[in-house]
Amino acid sequence: MDDDRRLSRHLTDSSRRGFLGVTGAAFTLAFGARLADPWTPSAPAARSADYPFQLGVASGDPLTDSVVLWTRLAAKPLEPLGGMPYARQRVDWEVAEDERFTRRVRQGSTWATPEYGHSVHVEARGLRPGREYFYRFRTGREISPVGRTKTAPEHTGLLKLAFASCASWPDGFYTAYRHLAEENPDVVFHLGDYLYEYGILADGGRRKTPVPDQFRVQCDTLDRYRIQYGLYKSDPDLQAAHQAAPWIVTWDDHEVLDNYAAEVGPGGNVSEQDFLVIRANAYRAFWENQPLRLPQRPQxxxxxxxRRFRFGGLAEFNVLDGRQYRSDQLCGDGQQVGCDERLDPSRTMLGDEQERWLLDGLGRSRATWNVLAQQVAISQLDFDPAAPQRLSMDLWDGYKAARDRIFTGIVDRKVRNPVVLTGDIHYNLAGELKADFDDPDSATIGIELVGTSISSGGNGNPATGLPPGGRDAVNPHIRFSSYTRGYVSCEVTPQQWRTDFRVVPYVDRPGAPVETKATFTTLDGHPGLNTGA
Amino acid sequence: MKSRRLTLALAAVAAVAVAGPVVATAQSGEDPGPAVRTPAQAVGPIDQPEPAVKIGPAHGRGNGKQKVVPVADTERIQVVAGGDPGCPAAVQVGMRNQTKKDVYSDMTVEFDGPLTPSRPMLSSYLPAGYELGAKLLLTAPQQATPGDYSLKLDVAGEDLTVPVSVVALDDIENGGNLALRRPATASSTVLSGNYPACGAVDGDSTSDGWAGGNGWNDGTSRVWPDTFDVTLDGPHQLSRVDLYTLDTERYPAAKYGLRDWDVQVRAGGQWQTVAQVRGNVAGLVSSRFTPVTADAIRILTLGSNSGDYSRIIEVEAYE
Known part of the structure; x- marks a missing residue:
């Protein structure tokens, strides 16, 4: 059997039938008997030195009847093969309605193969909509931590979500992920820069945690990207966040190389052919390390x-890829004055196919809230307090005609309550999307919520920024900004979208408390930001 | 940040001092504005070497048609026992896809000698016909037994063996260059390790591989002077010191190279200036002086053509 067919078989839970039909009962007993209560600290918490579940567990891409369950076997996470033998290894999995696994609803068995870094992607099917489930894995005598997940609802009046981005490991601790986990959201969106490709100093940067020599050089080959994920995913706070809720992930540039655009690598010193090899390695490692389905697997x-996710009639999420298909950044990238080429209608951020897919989907949607979960700021951001405007060529400002097509498409299709979720810039921002950003009196067509970084940039500066409800002189559509670390928490009902910007005061040491820096509400049918709950 | 990548390495201060009006109070250098998307402080592109993936000259065995075969860019590797770990022996190893299909492939790296290669395996996507090269680093501890060993590369049964000789520092052929591979230290160094002091005594006087370990860059922008010292294996009579500064088509010495420096030697425990260079715009400057017996040399840097950093590719000392 070739690689593809074997993998696609492993990715479905079809093997479950064999278990239930022939050995299901015995298997259930064996699995259950060994683990009386996994939540009890005295349960098999004593992990062996070569415990294979050191990267934790995750779930993702929830549909009404299925969710992806993920783990990756690694006894030594900082080694290219995770310290596993170069051989496939059997992994059992089970899903239950309760965290004690007394009401088991699905189970099966699959293979972790060295070709995929011993990762496991199980699509658990036949689940009920809008329900909480618990899952775990077993290989040999070892049992994984238990994860909580939740399927998408068919109908709902409440959705609690969180979104995050930009988590440079050497820049600081993932305390914000820990607080995010404690909120037990229904779903978590990750908007990219989950990992940075850069080499890491011997002392682990701000973490002052030594890392081996192999981490000094920048990521390029698949083995190198794999150990980078091994390091990142060893973090207990990140593991807690994955364990708490299903994630829906997209990527930005640093999952590959800084500010790449389609087939163009950074610096102009990597040929297109070489860059595409790096990109292939990066994409492959990303898929191996995230709870994604088979259709997302790179070729x-x-x-x-x-891809698109629906949460009943309440909200529809368009998860975008703003890197793989975009036109190259203009005028040398960075912030530029002038650079009228940015107005060129042939320039694209999403590529023709994705742009059409997005607008078609928005046109068809019946959801109350229509969300773009994406990478870079879509609002105009003028970085110069004086005239003329200084705009960043990496953001949608460098692709103005493409943004205008999206905005016009939204207005033409009378899309209900557009909400754009953004990462990338390590800043919290809340802004109103204007039909014409240069005319403050033009129509407000939706809102943008930019979430700051989890750790990238270090501690930040809480004294910086625009208080909630304020107006920035040169960017009057921006109503709040804050250079702090954290994530964003949202509570969505048919009547309103509530946003809480959650921040931590420091990341250079663990244990920071969390607080809400700003709260906004947006009412159904009234695009714009109201301060407070 | 495309074309700014290497520029950033040379102008870090300008790169981080960007702040937007939304954050008008955040004009400090360590507080990047909204559009600075990389975490510039700890891991910024200031000192990232180029990705190692590139097609390079390679030799492999002629067989293995229609297979993926291991390749290496050298037929023999020399590793100095007790050499500075900041400047390991490097060999480009990789795989060549001789099939007509795009594949993902794994290569194992084994070594039978008294050292551990920097990576136990290499994995990559390989388009049909593509040849991948990645840097493999070898360091041998002081106590490593000199001798001939072999590095074995294996891709699914297709193997390639590269002979490796481990040699003692005193046995290397130095061509009269008394500074070659001798302990080098500097007043400061960029923290990442991509510009180690030992890179300026590694025997490579070309500017290739700048930011990849082939030269020294001090760690204090616009602070002068800097010192760069090499300790010889004992007192020697010296009459000439050659200094190579960064000099490529893109980064010419006249714009980025070292401009002013003193050549000093240590004689009888005292540093004394034996030559002065001022207003230099060339990639190589040979300083000749009255023979003096010394056990160390120092380059006291006073200014560069870009005003910010000292950048030395190689320092050589001769009788």
């Missing part, structure tokens, strides 16, 4: 990551 340097 070499190409991967279909953009």
């Amino acid at each position: 070499g340097p190409e991967a279909r990551l953009y």
Whole structure:
């Protein structure tokens, strides 16, 4: 059997039938008997030195009847093969309605193969909509931590979500992920820069945690990207966040190389052919390490990551890929004055196919809230307090005609309550999307919520920024900004979208408390930001 | 940040001092504005070497048609026992896809000698016909037994063996260059380790591989002077010191190279200046002086053509 067919078989839970039909009962007993109560600290918490579940567990991409369950076997997470033998290994999995696994609803068995870094992607099917489930894995005598997940609802009047981005490991601790986990959201969106490709100093940067020599050089080959994920995913706070809720992930640039655009690598010193090899390695490692389905699995340097999720009639999420298909950044990238080429209508951020897919989907949607979960700021951001405007060529400002097509498409299709979720810039921002950003009196067509970084940039500066409800002189559509670390928590009902910007005061040491820096509400049918709950 | 990548390495201060009006109070250098998307402080592109993936000259065995075969860019590797770990022996190893299909492939790296290669395996996507090269680093401890060993590369049964000789520091052929591979220290160094002091005594006087370990860059922008010292294996009579500064088509010495420096030697425990260079715009400057017996040399840097950093590719000392 070739690689593809074997994998696609492993990714479904079809093998479950064999278990239930022939050995199901015995298997259930064996699995259950060994683990009386996994939540009790005295349960098999004494992990062996070569415990294979050191990267934790995760779930993702929830549909009404299924969810992806993920783990990756690694006894030594900082080694290319995770310290596992170069051989496939059997992994059992089970899903239950309760965290003690007394009401088991699904189970099965699959293979972790060295070709995929011993990762496991199980699509658990036949689940009920809008329900909480618990899952775990077993290989040999070892049992994984228990994860909590939740399927998408068919109907709902309440959705609690969180979104996050930009988590450079050497820049600081993942305390914000820990607080996010404690909120037990229904779903978590990750908007990219989950991992940075850079080499890491011997002392682990701000973490002052030594890392081996192999981490000094930048990521390029698949083995190198794999150990980078091994390091990142060893973090207990990140593991807690994955364990708490299903994630829906997209990527930005640093999952590959800084500010790449389609087939163009950074610096102009990597040929297109070489860059596409790096991109293929990066995409592959990303898929191996995230709870994604088979259709998202890369074929070499190409991967279909953009996709859509519905949470009843309440909200529809368009998860975008703003890197793989975009036109190259203009005028040397960075912030530029002038650079009228940015107005060129042939420039694209999403590529023609994804752009059409997005607008078609928005046009068809019946949801109350229509969300773009994506990478870079879509609002105009003028970085110069004086005239003329200084705009960043990496953001949608460098792709103005493409943004105008999206905005016009939204207005033409009378899309209900557009909400854009953004990461990338290590800043909290809340803004109103204007039909014409240069005319403050033009129509407000939706809102943008930019979430700051989890750790990238270090501690930040809480004294910086625009208080909630204020107006920035040169960017009057921006109503709040804050250079702090954290994530964003949202509570969505048919009547309103409530946003809490959650921040931590420091990341250079663990244990920071969390507080709400700003709260906004947006009412159904009234695009704009109101301060407070 | 495309074309700014290497520029950033040379102008870090300008790169982080960006702040937007939304954050008008955040004009400090360590507080990047909204559009600075990389965590510039700890891991910024200031000192990232180029990705190692590139097609390079390679030799492999002629067989293995229609297979993926291991390749290496050298037929023999020399590793100095007790050499500075900041400047390991490097060999480009990789795989060549001789099939007509795009594949993902794994290569194992084994070594039978008294050292551990920097990576136990290499994995990559390989388009049909593509040849991948990645840097493999070898360091041998002081107590490593000199001798001939072998590095074995294996891709699914297709193997390639590269002979490795471990040699003692005193046995290397130095061509009269008394500074070659001798202990080098500097007043400061960029923290990442991509510009180690030992890179300026590694025997490579070309500017290739700048930011990849082939030269020294001090860690204090616009602070002068800096010192760069090499300790010889004992007192020697010296009459010439050659200094190579960064000099490429893109980063010419006249714009980025060292401009002013003193050549000093340590004689009888005292540093004394034996030559002065001022207003230099060339990639190589040979300083000749009255023979003096000394056990160390120092380059006291006073200014560069870009005003910010000292950048030395190689320092050589001769009788």
